[in-house]
Amino acid sequence: MAIIKTEAIVLKRYDLRETSLLVTFFTLDFGKVTGELKGIRTDPKKFASQVEVFSHNEIIFYQKRNSSVHLVSQCDLKNGFMTIKQNMPSIAAASVIVELLDGIMPQEDKNEEVFRLAVSALSELTAGNAEKITTMFKIKLLSLSGFKPHLDSCVSCGSSVAAMPKFSLNLGGLLCPKCNPKDTTSRSIFKGTVATILHIERNDLKNNLGLGMNPQIKKELDLVLNSFLNFHLGRDLKSQRTINKLEIAGAMG
Numbered sequence: 001m002a003i004i005k006t007e008a009i010v011l012k013r014y015d016l017r018e019t020s021l022l023v024t025f026f027t028l029d030f031g032k033v034t035g036e037l038k039g040i041r042t043d044p045k046k047f048a049s050q051v052e053v054f055s056h057n058e059i060i061f062y063q064k065r066n067s068s069v070h071l072v073s074q075c076d077l078k079n080g081f082m083t084i085k086q087n088m089p090s091i092a093a094a095s096v097i098v099e100l101l102d103g104i105m106p107q108e109d110k111n112e113e114v115f116r117l118a119v120s121a122l123s124e125l126t127a128g129n130a131e132k133i134t135t136m137f138k139i140k141l142l143s144l145s146g147f148k149p150h151l152d153s154c155v156s157c158g159s160s161v162a163a164m165p166k167f168s169l170n171l172g173g174l175l176c177p178k179c180n181p182k183d184t185t186s187r188s189i190f191k192g193t194v195a196t197i198l199h200i201e202r203n204d205l206k207n208n209l210g211l212g213m214n215p216q217i218k219k220e221l222d223l224v225l226n227s228f229l230n231f232h233l234g235r236d237l238k239s240q241r242t243i244n245k246l247e248i249a250g251a252m253g
């Protein structure tokens, strides 16, 4: 059994038996890791963190060779991002972040860039900008986790797509007019939407926050991103449904 110390974001937690907690973390050094925190429910002060969802901690765990559940012996809070919990849009955005990390990232597969992206997105969320951060997090997560949509050229023949691009979910990218018949379900996409995604992919989240987006492009961007993510997850994002409800309520109020 190896003893490991690493930084970790809490993605989800379940009560386990009478005394323990089963927690899925996204860690800096091992990617997504599941750990058991023994005795935390009978003695809440046993760990120096309440192990709340979204919180950033430093953990020590014993890596078990024959089990995917490791034993967490220490959990110290680094940042609870408490101000996120003060407004619904930020909570909804943080919920999308942890649900996507849990749904998309493979178990115990290190991805330092994704970890840094998640910490940066949660830190920025403490100052608001929930909608923008959600969109940017999705784009950057897809790009860093190997699901990046192919938008530089035609996904089928590689030629440049200057006019009338179409986006194919099934093929994962743009189709030129010649290749368009290869996917009859492909849909039109604005060149501005493609350019916005490429811009966000190439710049870090914090620098992207100043980027203006016209409402038409923002709407299409969300539509394309959500269908792309749902396609890869094989289901709808639960947390996205909350955001959609908030947006409808916001539009009516």
Ligand SMILES: [Zn+2]
Pocket: 154, 155, 156, 157, 158, 159, 175, 176, 177, 178, 179, 180
């Ligand atoms: Zn083509």
